Amino acid sequence: MLTIGIDAGTSKWAVSVLGEYREKGKTKTEFKFETTILTKEVKKDMGALLNLIQDFNPDCIVFPSGYGLPLKKISELDDNDLFKISLKKESEKESLGIRKFLSEAKKRKFNGYVIPSVKQLPTVENFKKINVIDLGTSDKLCSVIYALSLSKNFKTENFILAEIGYGFNAFIKIYGGKICDGIGGTIASSGFLAHGKTDKEIINNRKVEKFSGGVLSILKKKISPQEFFKNYKNFKNRELAHLYFMDGLIKDISALSDPKISKIYLCGKISAFVEGEIKEGLERKSGRIFEVENIEKNESNACIHWSSAGRGGAILANGICGGKFKNLTDWMEIKDARGDIFDYIFM
Structure with missing residues (x-):
């Protein structure tokens, strides 16, 4: 099994490719490939990143999901979903980031998902969701998954x-x-x-x-x-x-x-x-x-070419596909995420 996580950061994007295999009767995982790309380069040529992902022919991908949706296949996304993820309309210049990337990925028919943010998780009490959208974007959820995997x-x-x-x-x-x-x-x-x-x-x-x-x-x-x-x-x-x-x-x-x-x-x-x-x-x-x-410390103090959110996304994709990390992602109740980022707004 091969899964991919993608982290869309302010200054750079990170891609992590996680492989799962059997060795001597045991299930093992390792990160097969990781890289970072400057955000400005991704915006300039999204096709290059999409081609890189496509070349791996992954079983499942967790895509950058911004403010999040309950777990949803990328093939099912509509314009309203893209707005809720980015809080940007298609006509806005700043929308040429995650929104455009997801639209292009949908056209390529990847087997992948957008995921919840913290607000949509059932493990967060509802009173904490009142009059707030950003309790932590979807990439923060992925960073937590990576931390727990350790x-x-x-x-x-x-x-x-x-x-x-x-x-x-x-x-x-x-x-x-x-x-x-x-x-x-x-x-x-x-x-x-x-x-x-x-x-x-x-x-x-x-x-x-x-x-x-x-x-x-x-x-x-x-x-x-x-x-x-x-x-x-x-x-x-x-x-x-x-x-x-x-x-x-x-x-x-x-x-x-x-x-x-x-x-x-x-x-x-x-x-x-x-x-x-x-x-x-x-x-x-x-x-x-x-x-x-x-948790992102490199013992040699060299620049790392991965992010905890990218790795966590690949781990989540593995769990969604029923891999080694299914117990972890099920425990976090990610598949039970519900609701909308505009729920519990009383203003």
Whole structure:
């Protein structure tokens, strides 16, 4: 069996190809191929990525699903589904991302699925869904799946997954191996590039760009995360930006935390630079000891060519097809996802 997961990130897309095979009477899995492609390159030539996927002739694919739908075959998607996934109309320039990619993939008749976001999961209590759309997009669900796949007993896992990406931050809470709460990127603290939750009075009085208000806006300079975290003394407002960024991370993790949670998993492009500071900040704020681990850490500190969401997507596709990870994905009740991102909105 060969399955594929695709993660559509702000700065890059990641593709993971998972193989399942039998060896000496045991079922084994391994990632056969992984790569990352700059987002701007994908938008320029989506055909190249689609050709790459097609060449593997996969049994099942989990596609980027944005704000999510209950599990649905890509062949069954209509325009209303594409709008709910992207919250972009076909006429909008910014829709030339996930929406266009899914439309092109549908034409190729891939055997694949779009998947839920956190809000549509039955394991999240309904009162937590009131007046919010983004409790964590579908790629965050995939990152959680990857984190749980690393555990010997996923049914006993309690942790918070903090995805600290280039654009946005997001935080997902897991109890007993099931997602139970989340703070999505649009309502979380500011990211490296973009603002998260925003004071309504600012929106009422100023034009707010989607990818503004983060660290780079404070610095008024376009630099890489590596430059910012390693050469901070060279940049004006660096201390202000750094304190603002870290304070937001600690507050959001603390908001989901409770005495039963002592493990924090990190992923995302920025996570490698803040692991130690998050541990120190949480322990100083709470007076408790935390285990903080970056699940995308590379022992050689080299650039990784995969993402936890891409890997998690391939694992989910394996579970959907009845493979080795079926028990994990069934336990998370992903197939039981229901509803609409606009449910429980009373505004």
